[in-house]
Amino acid sequence: MSERYYLGIDGGGSHTRALVLDDTGSVVYRGEGGPSNVLVVGEERARASLEEALATWTDSVTGGVLGMAGADRPQVTRFWQTSAVPRIGGPVLVVGDYRIAWGALTAFRPGFIGIFGTGSVVYGENGTQALKVGGYGWRLGDPGSGLELGREAIKATLNALQHIGPETLLVGPVLQWAGVDSAERLISRVYDEAFDWRTVADLAPWVVRLAGTDPVAHAIIDRQGAEVHRQLHQVCRRLGLDRSAIGGLAGGLAPFWLEYLSARWSCSGVPLSLASREPVWGAAEWARRAFGNFS
Amino acid sequence: MSERYYLGIDGGGSHTRALVLDDTGSVVYRGEGGPSNVLVVGEERARASLEEALATWTDSVTGGVLGMAGADRPQVTRFWQTSAVPRIGGPVLVVGDYRIAWGALTAFRPGFIGIFGTGSVVYGENGTQALKVGGYGWRLGDPGSGLELGREAIKATLNALQHIGPETLLVGPVLQWAGVDSAERLISRVYDEAFDWRTVADLAPWVVRLAGTDPVAHAIIDRQGAEVHRQLHQVCRRLGLDRSAIGGLAGGLAPFWLEYLSARWSCSGVPLSLASREPVWGAAEWARRAFGNFS
Missing domain, CATH: 3.30.420.40 (ATPase, nucleotide binding domain)
Structure with a gap:
């Protein structure tokens, strides 16, 4: 069986952070890009920031959780579903950034x-x-x-x-x-x-x-x-x-x-x-729990 | 001696009102136009609204007081000085709209x-x-x-x-x-x-x-x-x-x-x-006091 990877994204008004975990929860990739609040910076810039954060990550992932600013709005969720799935090659869950911060705090x-x-x-x-x-x-x-x-x-x-x-x-x-x-x-x-x-x-x-x-x-x-x-x-x-x-x-x-x-x-x-843990960890760990064989 | 006229303008976010008084304080003209808050509607629309309010007034005036929204900002005062003087053919005092409302209330x-x-x-x-x-x-x-x-x-x-x-x-x-x-x-x-x-x-x-x-x-x-x-x-x-x-x-x-x-x-x-009196009366009466032989 090939390696399984889980992607977390923390996308906000000034930075976009990416973190990939493997099945054991170890960090295998970390990246950073510019702002990705699509409501503020527009679709092109937001997409480019995700690219920056994933620049040197070439594998596909089993699944990803994107904690994005503004994701309570349907158009933001739709935008990231459409934009992120082709790039990461797996299913994507888009949630509000505060939810991954909650996950990072409380596990x-x-x-x-x-x-x-x-x-x-x-x-x-x-x-x-x-x-x-x-x-x-x-x-x-x-x-x-x-x-x-x-x-x-x-x-x-x-x-x-x-x-x-x-x-x-x-x-x-x-x-x-x-x-x-x-x-x-x-x-x-x-x-x-x-x-x-x-x-x-x-x-x-x-x-x-x-x-x-x-x-x-x-x-x-x-x-x-x-x-x-x-x-x-x-x-x-x-x-x-x-x-x-x-x-x-x-x-x-x-x-x-x-x-x-x-x-x-x-x-x-x-x-x-x-x-003490970064919000992006909450996103990646959420992906590992949601898309991994974690039971 | 030819007739002397005094112009008052009340310029706000949705309406522009004009009132002309003669030396005795009688109303000799009344007009209305669209919005003239230059910070909101831009210079072209603001200028057009003043034109609308003065549409059927053809004489020149001895002086005018313009009570304009946003007139606490130097660029707004400058804009109206430049735009209104050629149209009305007399000196112009530009003041905040709240000051003509005060004048209308208290005389x-x-x-x-x-x-x-x-x-x-x-x-x-x-x-x-x-x-x-x-x-x-x-x-x-x-x-x-x-x-x-x-x-x-x-x-x-x-x-x-x-x-x-x-x-x-x-x-x-x-x-x-x-x-x-x-x-x-x-x-x-x-x-x-x-x-x-x-x-x-x-x-x-x-x-x-x-x-x-x-x-x-x-x-x-x-x-x-x-x-x-x-x-x-x-x-x-x-x-x-x-x-x-x-x-x-x-x-x-x-x-x-x-x-x-x-x-x-x-x-x-x-x-x-x-x-009970309209703010535009405060502007016109102010013009009559400032520019008339009113002593």
């Missing part, structure tokens, strides 16, 4: 993950039910996300500059980030056609850093933190998890929120930790 | 106006100082605006549909508005390239209508209402207004917020009312 056992990056989403499973909270994106807003912290920093800066809100240490970093020197120019910048809204998330580390000394930054963190706590607690409770379950956080803001929550968190003894 | 006496339509802004003057609060637009968010009420209605609907929030009567109107039947499709709709974010404001009347019976709609109104009250109160207090000042609301949501505030409002005896 597919009951538990939940909160992902706090540019956006945010909380997702959990208990063996029979799945629950997703948030992940509404930049237009509707996600609590505790980089975009939401950044948006609040901009509003606080505008209020301070126009003397309609308290002074704040956020003013300096926000003006420097925008490359402007007044409230009017800051507003213009944010509505400029060439402005990439995702860069608002670059302000989040400043809110985090200043939360200890600046009352305005502190207030932003407190409001957002209450929402973050509410979301995580809701998923944990609604799934009826107990102390054998696994709770975790991932994404760039995860270390911060974990520390913030440490003094407040309690949900039936479910511990909270940082995810 | 240029101390006071403030809160404008609650698709967006929101509060603006006041006390004779020596001017103060503007909000007007941050759809990306940053304006309290009590149609867009903000609509966004909250969408999030409440998503939470209800996904059983992560309380049931709400908003679900029906929101799904019908979007023309979809599930949370996934609702999210897709909102992020569709062809989606016009301004239509989110069409949901605001539903939030208002259901606030009396639906606890979720009620909670949205309560949160937004607290912000609306805070903004108005801040401007009133910071400008040091007294009972001789004039406070008012304008825009599609003004009647609702006025009623909401009626039981809570108090700021040194400054009364709150609905604006």
